[in-house]
Amino acid sequence: xxxxxxxxxxxxxxxxxxxxxxxxxxxxxxxxxxxxxxxxxxxxxxxxxxxxxxxxxxxxxxxxxxxxxxxxxxxxxxxxxxxxxxxxxxxxxxxxxxxxxxxxxxxxxxxxxxxxxxxxxxxxxxxxxxxxxxxxxxxxxxxxxxxxx
Amino acid sequence: xxxxxxxxxxxxxxxxxxxxxxxxxxxxxxxxxxxxxxxxxxxxxxxxxxxxxxxxxxxxxxxxxxxxxxxxxxxxxxxxxxxxxxxxxxxxxxxxxxxxxxxxxxxxxxxxxxxxxxxxxxxxxxxxxxxxxxxxxxxxxxxxxxxxxxxxxxxxxxxxxxxxxxxxxxxxxxxxxxxxxxxxxxxxxxxxxxxxxxxxxxxxxxxxxxxxxxxxxxxxxxxxxxxxxxxxxxxxxxxxxxxxxxxxxxxxxxxxxxxxxxxxxxxxxxxxxxxxxxxxxxxxxxxxxxxxxxxxxxxxxxxxxxxxxxxxxxxxxxxxxxxxxxxxxxxxxxxxxxxxxxxxxxxxxxxxxxxxxxxxxxxxxxxxxxxxxxxxxxxxxxxxxxxxxxxxxxxxxxxxxxxxxxxxxxxxxx
Numbered sequence: 065x066x067x068x069x070x071x072x073x074x075x076x077x078x079x080x081x082x083x084x085x086x087x088x089x090x091x092x093x094x095x096x097x098x099x100x101x102x103x104x105x106x107x108x109x110x111x112x113x114x115x116x117x118x119x120x121x122x123x124x125x126x127x128x129x130x131x132x133x134x135x136x137x138x139x140x141x142x143x144x145x146x147x148x149x150x151x152x153x154x155x156x157x158x159x160x161x162x163x164x165x166x167x168x169x170x171x172x173x174x175x176x177x178x179x180x181x182x183x184x185x186x187x188x189x190x191x192x193x194x195x196x197x198x199x200x201x202x203x204x205x206x207x208x209x210x211x212x213x
Numbered sequence: 214x215x216x217x218x219x220x221x222x223x224x225x226x227x228x229x230x231x232x233x234x235x236x237x238x239x240x241x242x243x244x245x246x247x248x249x250x251x252x253x254x255x256x257x258x259x260x261x262x263x264x265x266x267x268x269x270x271x272x273x274x275x276x277x278x279x280x281x282x283x284x285x286x287x288x289x290x291x292x293x294x295x296x297x298x299x300x301x302x303x304x305x306x307x308x309x310x311x312x313x314x315x316x317x318x319x320x321x322x323x324x325x326x327x328x329x330x331x332x333x334x335x336x337x338x339x340x341x342x343x344x345x346x347x348x349x350x351x352x353x354x355x356x357x358x359x360x361x362x363x364x365x366x367x368x369x370x371x372x373x374x375x376x377x378x379x380x381x382x383x384x385x386x387x388x389x390x391x392x393x394x395x396x397x398x399x400x401x402x403x404x405x406x407x408x409x410x411x412x413x414x415x416x417x418x419x420x421x422x423x424x425x426x427x428x429x430x431x432x433x434x435x436x437x438x439x440x441x442x443x444x445x446x447x448x449x450x451x452x453x454x455x456x457x458x459x460x461x462x463x464x465x466x467x468x469x470x471x472x473x474x475x476x477x478x479x480x481x482x483x484x485x486x487x488x489x490x491x492x493x494x495x496x497x498x499x500x501x502x503x504x505x506x507x508x509x510x511x512x513x514x515x516x517x518x519x520x521x522x523x524x525x526x527x528x529x530x531x532x533x534x535x536x537x538x539x540x541x542x543x544x545x546x547x548x549x550x551x552x553x554x555x556x557x558x559x560x561x562x563x564x565x566x567x568x569x570x571x572x573x574x575x576x577x578x579x580x581x582x583x584x585x586x587x588x589x590x591x592x593x594x595x596x597x598x599x600x601x602x603x604x605x606x607x608x609x610x611x612x613x614x615x616x617x618x619x620x621x622x623x624x625x626x627x
Binding site for chain 2 (some may be wrong): 068069072073078103104105106107127128129130131135186188189192
């Protein structure tokens, strides 16, 4: 396997894509949004439960490639106990990570999400990695749906 | 050498006509299996466009000067080539448009807008490309008409008896694809036309995916409209043609207004030009038309029967090869198929997008996604498929590389 491919499909990424965390609908969500990636037909619905301005729980359902599923799965853990503003700041860093690569973002800033850094070698896949994050942003900002196009 | 052998030799040499195929992608010789999205262009087409710009460029139907005459002759010459290619009766039946999508929109906006009434309906099939769904949804919504969908069976064949049941007196048009871009199904157009015409219903055929693979004769098919794109038959992007039967086209209102589509204009009244110019407002894609004509010449220099035979053999070879790949399932196994192999792996668990990325690393280009046929994907209960599509320049070697690449997919994502 080429190095780039190994970086993209790291074991953690594949593991999250096969067994995504918090992969379910949420009855008592305080916000939700639908995200579409028209390029490949990926679609997710992301649910957020906020309490006193803090993200308490995130879950999602939908379909997507390994990258988009893993990114969504990792997201559900990463934004817990963050304020909306902090969550969106993290989105900014993840976006930088998947577009520019690990040289622009230190591993401490993104924690487990660092496994997505391989995406930066695959420009066509940036949309896959960022779909869940765009959807989170839409949910936090009160929009009902969002597209990566 | 017999004529058949000559044809076969010409076809075997054809790959060398495509400069783009000579390159390496990610250090490996390119294997291009995405011709259903767009075909590559032979140097004969590229050179025709260059020659036009270097020697003939001027606006058409306007100047009295030599270049304008040359440009007009080339543009109209291309129309005549397309007319012969489709075996239409008259050059006036060939309208140049941007592509199949615009051709269908033209019919929706002229035929649909002037003929559809509240309570009418349009029949399409479940395997249509978005370009043969959305224009009808738009005009049906505007006119209060209904869109009815003829279903397909599991193999990807149209259910002809169900289609026939849909052909009630309210139906004003049947619009179906000739060859499905997502399944490769070749629809029995002649039979569909017979069923529709017996009830006085005109038929539009989306031929985008058919013309580079099968001989197409619009008079033999009997259809009323036939829409094609040059870029799916080795020509340039941005140009295509709508064939429309003269009597029908004569009865339609204009589409877009502007120059070239008029005979005379005053602020009080405009007299529209005759066919086909009435539907060609503005300066057309002249160089595109020249390239389109060169693409027709190219296909005819090889022979459509020879191309169809080559692709048929290759499709059978590829079908058998893919069926032998573990955990791979072909989607669409219609009785008659052309050029397309759509598949999922491990029941769709390995997402087509990931398959596409791994293959790309091997220098192999395929299409992944919904192929602009989301309703069809729903019929099969998948969000997306991986699609390898063949053209005259593909070889068994390309198929073997694909199979090896799919082994890699299982290795990386298995």
